[in-house]
Structure formats: structure tokens, C-alpha cells
Amino acid sequence: MKAEITKKQRRRPRSSYEKRKARYGYGFISLWLVGTLLFFLIPLVKSMIYSFSSVSIEPGNLKVEWAGLSNYRHAVSKDPQYTDLLEETLIETLWKTPLILIFSLFIAVVLNQKFRGRTLSRAIFFLPVIIATGPVYEIISGDIKSTGNTGAAQFSTMFRTDLVGDLMQFLGVYGMSGRITNFITAVADNVFGIVWSSGIQILLFLAALQNIPSSAREAAQLEGATSWEYFWKITLPCVSPFILANLIFTVIDSFTNPMNKVMRRIMTFQNEDMNYGLAAAMAWIYFAVVLIAVGILSAVISRFIYYENE
Numbered sequence: 001m002k003a004e005i006t007k008k009q010r011r012r013p014r015s016s017y018e019k020r021k022a023r024y025g026y027g028f029i030s031l032w033l034v035g036t037l038l039f040f041l042i043p044l045v046k047s048m049i050y051s052f053s054s055v056s057i058e059p060g061n062l063k064v065e066w067a068g069l070s071n072y073r074h075a076v077s078k079d080p081q082y083t084d085l086l087e088e089t090l091i092e093t094l095w096k097t098p099l100i101l102i103f104s105l106f107i108a109v110v111l112n113q114k115f116r117g118r119t120l121s122r123a124i125f126f127l128p129v130i131i132a133t134g135p136v137y138e139i140i141s142g143d144i145k146s147t148g149n150t151g152a153a154q155f156s157t158m159f160r161t162d163l164v165g166d167l168m169q170f171l172g173v174y175g176m177s178g179r180i181t182n183f184i185t186a187v188a189d190n191v192f193g194i195v196w197s198s199g200i201q202i203l204l205f206l207a208a209l210q211n212i213p214s215s216a217r218e219a220a221q222l223e224g225a226t227s228w229e230y231f232w233k234i235t236l237p238c239v240s241p242f243i244l245a246n247l248i249f250t251v252i253d254s255f256t257n258p259m260n261k262v263m264r265r266i267m268t269f270q271n272e273d274m275n276y277g278l279a280a281a282m283a284w285i286y287f288a289v290v291l292i293a294v295g296i297l298s299a300v301i302s303r304f305i306y307y308e309n310e
Helices: 002-011 017-028 030-051 070-078 082-111 118-130 134-141 150-155 164-170 178-189 191-196 199-210 214-222 227-255 261-272 276-304
Strands: 053-058 061-066
Touching: 017 030, 030 053, 030 276, 053 070, 053 276, 070 082, 070 276, 082 118, 082 191, 082 199, 082 227, 082 261, 082 276, 118 199, 199 227, 214 227, 227 276, 261 276
Parallel strands: none
Antiparallel strands: 053 061
């Protein structure tokens, strides 16, 4: 009897350690997979169907009728604001993204130094990530049209005071073109928004800076390298993979921001006009534009990324 049991045990292959780890991993993410299926993939498929359909509300049900590409044609050619808002959003993202990355890297380098109050300073710059909601940003930035809060405008005057012309005159800079002046004014008016959108990027750059071995700085000091040379020769190449990650995150975050004008236009058709088909078509056009923008930027920036194993 004992011989038969031992023989059966030998026939049963024991699961390897890797297979057991894989099962634990699948068990750990099982709830996430269920949530992704129920709350992401199914609504994604439904929105695709709605974008090609005429959706009307009936008592207790939605009536979906096939409409072909009519919603897409309406969004591109008939809607008076959608394409203009889409172009405006693309241009705004194009000039805001480099500023956010440069500012995030600069602040991360500063916060990586040893000084009193460093923990508090890190917490302050990361605070917008915790409270980064649309209503909070509207109140602080003073968007009176959305909030109707007159006190918000008084609070936000420190970020919106037009001091560009006076500053340029004080510095003795005259005769600038209108485009340069408008750009500088736009940057000055959006300083608060740039700082508000840099929390995650600063955190990622801090993680990259802390992974640089101290021996690299010691070797650079022995060779007589200045801080400027150390930044360009060691710091920047080491954090370059995180530049690509932050670039993709910043672009997607900018396109999906609740304060985004295109997002507001889509939500207006969905919530106020109850035109689900047109709203879905606009959302899918916007999604395609985001994918193309991220793909082009990733292809360009990836050529300048330095990896240690290369």
C-alpha cells in the first residue's frame, strides 16, 4: 500500500516555484482584472458602438440606431468649436510640456540637495498631487465662470497680475515681436498651472537622482569637474529614461485634464445635450489624436535616451 502511494506521488509533478509565484501574482491582480473588464473594457466597447450610432433616450432604455460616420463628420466639419478647441489644446500642450519637464527637473535637483526643511519642501511640491481635483484647481486659479466664486479671483491675482511689460522695460528689453510678448505673457499667466502639474514629475526625477551612485560624484570631483559639467555629463544622461516617462505622463495628463477645453466640450454634449453618439465620436477622435501625439514624441525623444546597459 505504501509503495502504491509513493508511486502515485512520484507520478504527480510538483509545481515549480515560478508557477506558484505566477499564481500568486494572478490572484493578487484578479480584482484589478475584474474591475478593468467591468469598468473599462465594456464601457470602451459601448462608447465605440455609440460613436457610430444615433443614441436617443427612451423610458427605461437607450435606443441605439446605426448612423455610420455621421457623428464623426459632424464633429469635424459641422461643430463650430471642436476643431478649434482641439488645435488650441495641442498648441498649449506643445509649449507647456517642455516647461513642466524643465521645471520638474530643476526642482528635483534642488530638493535632492541636503538643506534644512527638505522634507517639508518635498511635501509642499507634492501636495497638488493629493488635492489635484478639478473644483479645487478652479477655486485656486480663479475660474469664475465655472465656480462663480468672486473670492477666487482675489486669491488668484498673485498669479495673474500682468507684470511682463513692466519687467521687460525694467530690464531694458524693447521692441520685441508680438508673438514673443504673447508667449511670455502666456507663460507668466500659467506659472501656477505649471507648478500645479509638476508633482508626479518631480517625484520621478527625485527617484532617478537618488539612484545615481555617490561614487560618480566622487569620481567627477577627483577629475576636477564643475557642477555644471557634472549635470550635463552624469546627471542628465542618468535621468534621461525618466524624461521619456515624464514626457508621456505629462502629455496624457494634459489631454485628460478636467479643465481641458476639449474635455469640457465632450462633457457638454454628453451631460447637457444628452447626445451620447456625438460625444463618443468626439472622444474617439480625441483619443486617436492623443495616441498619435504620444507616438511621435516617444519616437523622437527615445533617440536621445541613454540606457546603462547600452
